Amino acid sequence: MTRRLGLGTVIILFLLAVSACTPAAGESVLTPGSPQPSPSVSPVPTGTPALSPSRALTVTLSPTASPTALPTATASPTVLPTTTPTLRPTATPGPTETATMPPPTVEPSATPTPGPAPDGSARSARVPILMYHYISDPPAGANAVRRDLSVSPALFESHLRYLRDHGYHVITLDDLLRFLTSGQPLPERPVILTFDDGYLDNYINAFPLLKRYSMVGHFFLITDFVDAGQADYMTWPQIEEMSAAGQRFGSHSRNHPDLRGQSVDYLVWQALGGLEDIQKHLGYHPRWIAYPSGSYDKRTIQVFKSANYWGGLTTVQGATHTGDGIFELSRVRVRGSYSIDDLARLLALDW
Numbered sequence: 001m002t003r004r005l006g007l008g009t010v011i012i013l014f015l016l017a018v019s020a021c022t023p024a025a026g027e028s029v030l031t032p033g034s035p036q037p038s039p040s041v042s043p044v045p046t047g048t049p050a051l052s053p054s055r056a057l058t059v060t061l062s063p064t065a066s067p068t069a070l071p072t073a074t075a076s077p078t079v080l081p082t083t084t085p086t087l088r089p090t091a092t093p094g095p096t097e098t099a100t101m102p103p104p105t106v107e108p109s110a111t112p113t114p115g116p117a118p119d120g121s122a123r124s125a126r127v128p129i130l131m132y133h134y135i136s137d138p139p140a141g142a143n144a145v146r147r148d149l150s151v152s153p154a155l156f157e158s159h160l161r162y163l164r165d166h167g168y169h170v171i172t173l174d175d176l177l178r179f180l181t182s183g184q185p186l187p188e189r190p191v192i193l194t195f196d197d198g199y200l201d202n203y204i205n206a207f208p209l210l211k212r213y214s215m216v217g218h219f220f221l222i223t224d225f226v227d228a229g230q231a232d233y234m235t236w237p238q239i240e241e242m243s244a245a246g247q248r249f250g251s252h253s254r255n256h257p258d259l260r261g262q263s264v265d266y267l268v269w270q271a272l273g274g275l276e277d278i279q280k281h282l283g284y285h286p287r288w289i290a291y292p293s294g295s296y297d298k299r300t301i302q303v304f305k306s307a308n309y310w311g312g313l314t315t316v317q318g319a320t321h322t323g324d325g326i327f328e329l330s331r332v333r334v335r336g337s338y339s340i341d342d343l344a345r346l347l348a349l350d351w
């Protein structure tokens, strides 16, 4: 009796063992010649295509709630690529690295704090966001574009003096966001100063003047150019010094591409790459993207929202902002040819 029961037990155990080794319905069997699955891709039932990173992101990035909803903390982890995370090399990656597009990573400490919670009220504000580029005299022989983008230090100072003497108050983009989302009051005649591209003359010429007038500017960095130590661009130590003195920094993308019509993967690389680089050097999560050359589309906005940016700045001309347009903020371009009277006229425009 005992012997027969023991044999039955052995048979049952054998059957269980065979069952455990037999692929369940839907599982695939790897043969020696089969390609090995990526270690980062979890098994999926047969018939359901494995989600590529871009498909997963597309799902994640489907439109969320109301247009005024700010990025939620839960959106951040899902935007991370599912490929094996790698730390960006500490060596300076040059612009030529862009072809390889290594997956960006965000350190665990990057868990973002949610932005100001919208209270549901529709608000608008007329706040000119001045857009500067070079703050220097254009070099001899400069072409029309360069001259147009260059405001001399003397003219720039006259702008700051005009703002101070005519009751303007320089505020931050965060201040504007807090007004649009929760009604936190703005001062009289608010104005915002922005500087695109992160040129070296911003540190040499604009920074001392901003300090002298106790004003804060937002500087938008092309982070790969800074990493590569490109001439004409600010260095990280200079940027860190400005940040410690209260100046603000945002992303102008990694390498200034056209952000229209790009894949989600590419946009994630641009959004998180710039973000983590600034965070690594300045210790905070940059919240604002100035779209390079003002180029963006709906997908650009979705990706930067999911990466927990709070808003985006365009090159569309205008000064009125609404709570549902925080990722399409208009600006006022300041040209090298503008006199103080031109600036005064633009600041007073109701547009």
Ligand SMILES: [Zn+2]
Binding pocket: 196, 197, 252, 256, 292, 293
């Ligand atoms: Zn630019």
